[in-house]
Amino acid sequence: MATIGMSDIKKGVRLEIDKNPYRVTEFQHVKPGKGAAFVRMKIKNLSTGKVIEKTVHAGDKFEVPELEQNTMQYLYDDGEMLQFMDTSTYDQIGLTKEQVGKDTFDFMIDGMEAEILFHNGKAISVEIPQTVVLKVVETPPNFKGDSQGGKKPATLESGAVVQVPFHILEGEMIKVDTIECKYLEKAK
Numbered sequence: 001m002a003t004i005g006m007s008d009i010k011k012g013v014r015l016e017i018d019k020n021p022y023r024v025t026e027f028q029h030v031k032p033g034k035g036a037a038f039v040r041m042k043i044k045n046l047s048t049g050k051v052i053e054k055t056v057h058a059g060d061k062f063e064v065p066e067l068e069q070n071t072m073q074y075l076y077d078d079g080e081m082l083q084f085m086d087t088s089t090y091d092q093i094g095l096t097k098e099q100v101g102k103d104t105f106d107f108m109i110d111g112m113e114a115e116i117l118f119h120n121g122k123a124i125s126v127e128i129p130q131t132v133v134l135k136v137v138e139t140p141p142n143f144k145g146d147s148q149g150g151k152k153p154a155t156l157e158s159g160a161v162v163q164v165p166f167h168i169l170e171g172e173m174i175k176v177d178t179i180e181c182k183y184l185e186k187a188k
Contacts, residue, residue: 002064006056009039014046014065017054021046021065021119046117046125049098068118074108082108084116084126093123100126106160107132107178130179133187134158136172154183 004015013024027041039056046067072084072093081094082105093116097105104126108114115127139154151163154174162176164183173187 003061004064005061006037006039006058009041009056014067015043015062016065017043017062021067021117021124025051044101047099047119049101049125065119068121070116070118071113072116074110074112074114076110082126084114084123087113095123095126099124103181104128104178106181107134107156107158107176109134109158128178131175131177131184133173133175134160136164136168136170136174139164139168139170142166142169 004013009024009027011024011027015022015024022043022045025042025044027039029037029039031037036058038058040053041056042051042053044051046065070086072086075083075085075092077083078094081096082100083092083094085092095116100108107128112128112132116123117125117127134156136154137157140152150166152166152168153161154164154168155161156174156176160176160181162181162183164174168174168183168186175184175187176182177184
C-alpha cells in the first residue's frame with residue numbers, strides 16, 4: 001500500500017489515520033531556527049466531517065486510504081437526507097448534510113453531478129467540481145457612482161452567497177470557485 005510522508009502533504013491530499021480516511025484542508029511547513037522542520041495541518045475526517053489539527057514530523061508516514069469514487073447525480077433534499085442516484089444502475093443512496101458538508105451543499109443544485117467517495121463499501125462524502133456555473137437570483141441593484149473595484153453580495157440559485165463585482169445583475173450566470181467560495185468570472 002502507498003504511503004505519504006511529511007514532504008508529500010499538500011491541500012487536498014488524502015491520508016488514513018487509525019483506519020479513518022482524512023483530507024488535508026490546510027497545511028503549513030514550519031522550519032524553526034532550532035530543531036527539525038515539521039508540518040502543521042488541518043485535516044477533515046471524510047466519514048464524519050470533523051476537522052482536527054495534527055502536527056507531522058520528518059519520520060511520520062501515513063497510508064493512502066483505499067477509496068472508490070463514483071459519479072452520481074444529486075436528486076433532491078428530502079428533509080433528512082440528500083438523495084443521490086447512480087446514473088448507470090439507477091441505485092439511490094442518501095447522505096446526511098453532515099456527510100456532504102455545508103461548504104459543498106451550499107453550491108449544489110438539483111440534477112448536478114457529484115463524485116461520491118466510498119470507503120470500505122460505505123458512502124462517506126461528496127465532492128463537487130471546483131468551478132460551477134450558477135445563476136444569480138438576488139443582488140442589490142447598481143447605483144451611479146459605484147466604484148469599479150467594489151463588491152456586493154449575491155445570492156445564487158443554490159442558496160450560497162458570494163461577493164461579486166457591481167456590474168453583475170440578477171439573472172446572470174456566473175462561474176464560482178466552490179473551494180474558495182468566491183466569484184471567478186461571468187459565464188460565457
